[in-house]
Amino acid sequence: MSFRKRGEVLGGGPTPQRGPQAPLPVRPGSAPGRGQSPATPATSSITKRVPGAIARQASSSTQESSILDNPAVRPSLITSQPTTSTGSSDLDKILLHQGLPLGHSLLVEESGTTDFASVLLRAFASQxxxxxxxxxxxxxxxxxxxxxxxxxxxxxxxxxxxSSKDQKKAKIAENESKVSVSNIAHGSNVSRNDSKMKIAWRYGLNKKDVVEKESEPGVAYEHYSHQFDITQKLQPGPNPQDITYIPLSRTVKDMVNQLTSVIKSQLKSNPSKVIRLVIPGFLNPSIYPPYNTASTFVFPLAHSLRSLLRQFEQNLVLISSISLDLYPRESSLTTILEILFDSAIHLQPFNQEMSQLIEKAYKNEPSKIQQGLVNIIKLPVLSERGLMMIHDGEFAFKNGRKKFEIEEWGIPVEDDSKENETAEGGKTVKNIDF
Incomplete structure (x- = not known):
């Protein structure tokens, strides 16, 4: 066995002399030694690209955080995407996101000569x-x-x-909160109420109410959605800072340029602003001239609107309505629109026979009378991911005296027991032999 010195080169050659700044020799194909970091073209390009990617990721995260700071936006319950309310809490629920995700669109189809879709679109604008x-x-x-x-x-x-009772209570509470001679005269009653409140606090009688208020859902997003009264008008009305009206043009390019300029000008003042685009009565001949209903105009416009939604995916949402009596679902135009829109629902009013049956079944409870079905054709995000989210005949809508409601549908059962049990004169006609 022989031993060699540490500095001796194998093979008997002379030991290479290195200066204090001479680099260590590296054989071709071998890994660099400790402390060396050769700058190859690939690594240099990576180091140049990574800071830009990190910057873009940071900017996108800050943009999302600023969007979520908007009281009109909350994360989706399913995908956590920024979502805004449609103005109808029931419609928000059946869309499964608790609203319409930003950067997406909704097509409201309606059969018959009714105009229930306009109620949804106006609530969307009022919101x-x-x-x-x-x-x-x-x-x-x-x-x-x-x-x-x-x-x-x-x-x-x-x-x-x-309700009327709630409004009367609110007026009474408002009048009692004001300082007046009558309120001072009733100061003894106020002191009695204070003593009752102290006793309730001592024995924990109002603790349950406090817990229920704290546990109410949506407290963190109290301004996210409002309930509207369709019998009342919005007071004061909207101003130019709230709504912009864009007329129809002969070319798609002019309309898209106007939309883009309005959106960019609004985002300059507030980058986290939510832009709501409303298109009522899409392709209705009473609104759209013949040159705006041609396929050479409609399809490029639909594609351009979809492109705008993707361009401003953190700020823009779209809702439009279309009449199926003018453009049936079997037509190629409506089929392509359903493909280009991110979500679609169908308002199907009841026929005359079903309406008479419902009115007869709920003749003592007129508030339960429903006007038609809500069929879900397509849901935002979920349908694009391949989930079969088609629901026909599962929900019904009613346009009540105060609001537009959507609820689960069930065929009403007419109760004829009282009519069969009694005849004229109040005498029974059933056999009561035991």
Missing amino acids: GVMHNRIKPNSFNSHVIVLGLSPLWSNDLPGLYKG
């Missing part, structure tokens, strides 16, 4: 106006109406203030 009135000079939202005149906003629904 955007109310988001601007949360605080003074808080411009959190903007509405764009395509194809109609400013007269359309005259029928926007106002806020629902509760």
Whole structure:
């Protein structure tokens, strides 16, 4: 066995002499030694690209955080995407996101000669106006109406203030809170109420009410959705800072340029603003001239609207309505629109026989009378991911005296027991032999 010195080179050659700054020799194909970091073209390009990617990721995360700071936005319950309310809490629920995700669209189809879809579209616009009135000079939202005149906003629904009893209680409480001679004269009653409150606090009688208020869902998003009264008008009405009206043009390019300029100008003042695009009565001959209903105009416009939604995916949402009597679902135009829109629902009013049956079954409870079915054709995000989310005949809508409601559908059962048990004169006609 022989031993060699540490500095001796194998093979008997001379030991290479290295200066203090001479680099260590590296054989071709071998890994670099400790402390060496050769700058190859690949690694240099990676180091140049990584900071940009990190910057883009940081900017996108800050943009999402600023969007979620908007009181009109909350994360989706399913995908956690930024979502805004449609103005109808029932419609928000059946969309499964608790609203419409930003960067997505909804197509409301309606059969028959009714106009229930306009109620949803006006509630959608009113919701955007109310988001601007949360605080003074808080411009959190903007509405764009395509194809109609400013007269359309005259029928926007106002806020629902509760039943008549609730309104009377609110007026009484407001009057009692004011300082007046009558309130001072009734100061003894106030002291008695204070003593009752102290006793209730001592024995924990009102602890249950406090826990229920704290556990109520949606407290963190109290301004996210409002309930509207379709019998009342929005007071005060919207101003130009709330709604912009864009007329129809002969070319798609002109309309898209107008939409883009309005969106960019609104986002300059507030990058986290929610832009609501409303298209009522899409392709209705009473609104759209013949050159705007041709396929060479409609299909490029639908593709351009989809492109705008993807371009401003953190700020823009779209809702449109179309009549199936003018454009049936079997037609190629409606089929392509359902493909290009991210979600679609169908309002199907009941025929005359079903309406008479429902009115007869609920003749003592008129508030339960429903007007038609809500069929879900396509849901945002979920349908694009391949989930079969088609629901026909599972939900029904009713346009009540105060609001537009959507609930689960069940065929009403007519109760004829009282009519069979009694005849004329109040005598029974059934055999009661035992």
